[in-house]
Amino acid sequence: MRKEVHVQIAKELFKKLNLPKNYEKVFIRAVVEPDRWRRRHPRYKHHYLQYYTILDYVKRAREAYINGYIQACLQNLGIALHFIQDAFIPSPRTRELRKSHQHLEGKVASFKGETLFMLRNAIDEGFMVSVSSPKFIENVLSNIQWIYDEDEVLKCATKTSAMITAAVFGPKDPPSGLREKYRMLKEEHDKRISKASIISLISAIIGLTLTILLENIYLLPIFFFIIPILIYAGILSDDEEFYEVKEEASWYGIK
Numbered sequence: 001m002r003k004e005v006h007v008q009i010a011k012e013l014f015k016k017l018n019l020p021k022n023y024e025k026v027f028i029r030a031v032v033e034p035d036r037w038r039r040r041h042p043r044y045k046h047h048y049l050q051y052y053t054i055l056d057y058v059k060r061a062r063e064a065y066i067n068g069y070i071q072a073c074l075q076n077l078g079i080a081l082h083f084i085q086d087a088f089i090p091s092p093r094t095r096e097l098r099k100s101h102q103h104l105e106g107k108v109a110s111f112k113g114e115t116l117f118m119l120r121n122a123i124d125e126g127f128m129v130s131v132s133s134p135k136f137i138e139n140v141l142s143n144i145q146w147i148y149d150e151d152e153v154l155k156c157a158t159k160t161s162a163m164i165t166a167a168v169f170g171p172k173d174p175p176s177g178l179r180e181k182y183r184m185l186k187e188e189h190d191k192r193i194s195k196a197s198i199i200s201l202i203s204a205i206i207g208l209t210l211t212i213l214l215e216n217i218y219l220l221p222i223f224f225f226i227i228p229i230l231i232y233a234g235i236l237s238d239d240e241e242f243y244e245v246k247e248e249a250s251w252y253g254i255k
């Protein structure tokens, strides 16, 4: 996506945040930053969704915000938004797509009054439907896809950027009960881990004893690797709730 488009979306988003004006520069610089990496890091394919890269930058932005580092927050968020916006535009890599890519980018770059109005609407909508949670972010990111319609692509890229921005700048206080729930699940999780270690240790002792008694060396890997791996996998597989709550907790800076 062209630089001016990234910048225009960032400017409109920034207005919604009610931050001191001097932060705007930081945000805009971050939003165009990934295009300067292009030559140095060709592996960043801008027009393919970099799901984990984006998620990582969004989480870093949120962590900075929670800790009161607005500048670092905007830097990370800006980079994430760049990749999000680019991910809506079909890659120019294939020949038949190149034409429509240029057409799209050209069209998207012209900011008439009408386009600006649409942009602001998309931002308002995004802020309205946003939920400040990692689950929401993941859901939004996994719904990103190439859009071939010029108006639609700008609208979706902007609305999605607004949803992510509003989520990062969402309430700092955790929802009631989250802290306690996380603590409880963590205790259970730690107990499971120590249970798995004890069973693995017993398995290793039995294995060693049997190996000596039966003089069969092939028993060792079964008791030393296979059984412990199965035990850990079994015990930790139904710990999904713990990992979900852990992610939610760290969104609020709960360790």
Ligand SMILES: [Zn+2]
Binding pocket: 001, 034, 035, 046, 082, 086
């Ligand atoms: Zn780009």
